[in-house]
Amino acid sequence: xxxxxxxxxxxxxxxxxxxxxxxxxxxxxxxxxxxxxxxxxxxxxxxxxxxxxxxxxxxxxxxxxxxxxxxxxxxxxxxxxx
Numbered sequence: 001x002x003x004x005x006x007x008x009x010x011x012x013x014x015x016x017x018x019x020x021x022x023x024x025x026x027x028x029x030x031x032x033x034x035x036x037x038x039x040x041x042x043x044x045x046x047x048x049x050x051x052x053x054x055x056x057x058x059x060x061x062x063x064x065x066x067x068x069x070x071x072x073x074x075x076x077x078x079x080x081x082x
Contacts, residue, residue, distance in 0.1 A: 001025050001035075004025075004027075004033035005033075010023065014043075015043050016043050016044055016047075018043075018044055018045055018047070018048045019043050019044070019047050019048065019051075020039060020040035020041060020043055020046075020047025020048065020050050020051050021038070021039050021040070021047075021051070022036075022038055022040070022051045022054065022055060023035065023036065023037045023038070024036045024038075024055055024058055026059075026062055028062065028066075028067045029062075029065040029066075029067055030067045032067070034062075034069075036058055038051070038054055040053075040054050053079075053080050054076065054080070056079075057075070057076035057077075057079035057080055058072070058076055060075075060076075060079055061075045061076055061079075
């Protein structure tokens with residue numbers, strides 16, 4: 001984030017210590033910076049498991065060199081459903 005944002009801060013106040021909230025940042029294959037802020041379904045352990053699935057599916061989409069946000073989210077949905 002330091003390489004792509006001048007001034008920023010992260011305010012992370014989840015409802016529970018273990019939660020479904022997460023943020024993720026990375027560089028797309030086309031050189032653009034992407035940031036994902038997400039509230040996965042559920043809180044507690046179920047939300048945390050959904051967060052892990054979401055983060056894994058996002059990283060998989062980036063490894064597949066996807067750049068279009070709609071395509072990335074559809075690929076993530078497909079990965080999670082599978």
